[in-house]
Amino acid sequence: MKANEFVERIAMDVVSEIDTNGSMPAGHNGLYQDPETSVRNTSHWLVAFSELYDRTGNSQFESAARSMAAFLQSDEARPEGETFHHRDIDGKDQCNGLIGQAWTIEALATAARVFEREELANLAQDVFLTHPQDERTGLWKRVEIDGRILPFDATFNHQIWFAAAGGLLADLPWTSPRVDDRVRTHLNELENNIRLYPNGLIFHPLKPPQSLRRYAHLVRTDERARIGLTLLTSSVPLPSRRRQLRWKAIGYHSFNLYAFALLKRQYPDHSFWESEPCRRALNYLTSSAYTDNIWENEYGSPYNPVGFEVPFVMEVFDIGSATDRSRWISEQLDRHYNSETNRLDRNTEDEATLTARVYQASRLNETRIDGCGENGG
Secondary structure (H helix, E strand, C coil), X not given: CEHHHHHHHHHHHHHHHCCCCCXXXXXXXXHXXXXXXXXXXXXXXXXXXXXXXXXXXXXXXXXXXXXXXXXXXXXXXXXXXXXXXXXXXXXXXXCCHHHHHHHHHHHHHHXXXXXXXXXXXXXXXXXXXXXXXXXXXXXXXXXXXXXXXXXXXXXXXXXXXXXXXXXXXXXXXCCCHHHHHHHHHHHHHHHHHCCECCCCCECCXXXXXXXXXHHHHHHHCCCCCHHHHHHHHCCCCCHHHHHHHHHXXXXXXXXXXXXXXXXXXXXXXXXXHHCXXXXXXXXXXXXXXXXXXXXXXXXCCCCCCHHHHHHHHHHHHCCXXXXXHHHHHHHHHHHHCECCCCECCCCCCCHHHXXXXXXXXXXXXXXXXXXXXXXXX
16 A cells, blocks of 8 residues: 555545534644644645545545635634634744744645645735745744744744745745745755754754854844844753753654755755755664664654655655665554554544644655554554
């Protein structure tokens, strides 16, 4: 069975969970326990159903996708007409930084392409262009659901995923050239913004490896200096803090590279793909240092489905064998898929979200799964 056929099996079953307003059940952002709205998981499932319809032509998938797209266009998803409402928790923004917006822009851009719906592209574009970008560094600031400009998003994976979502959007025929310009600006500065550990692991906080002059510029252009605080605290030589950040980085490595893969498909000739940081990050993905740690990492397969992410990176960058790719996805399913419920609800703190993240496997074209119907129970 191909991986995208496995996604189809689950999707056929979860159709019954679509609410009358087109939304899907909300999760709580995995181990972070942030109460989320339905916007995130509906966005994930919209990608899955759109990709499945594109491959199969199944009218049931089309109906499901159109219903979800309608929800994301509604006032409930975007209550103040600015950014999408992703979460409600004291002390955190409701937009979920750049990453929440990236997930919904990704979904709208995918559905716009598959169903040739210009209005979905226009909505995604409006939200994307609402986010101010610093032209010198290519980094974006966050925008709250009421339109307030917030400080820079100081998490690396949030920045690269926002760029990846913009790349999907830029590929559409209705999109302003400004979207493509901003994504290219980010890509052009990526080598200056990414920081790696010596083994090629990507730092979790945004911590550009360049001079103090670059840091000073970011602090000056950040009204509340949040990014300066992040740069400082991620440099504090506290062993426990360093270990925690490194462990978290391992759990997010394939998530970062999945965004790289989305961008490479849209910008295959960009020089970053031949750069030393990109080469080192890919080499780490196939190293024993990664495989020896990732399956026991709580930020990995129970939340970031590495078994779906790694094969996609391998397909796009043409690394690893077909057997390697199958092994990754089989391990993900062995740990988390339950054949009785047809969900990824085993060994995870957030079964609704982990099951929704099967959408990441819907883009796999070559990877096969052996015996997936026997996993779990």
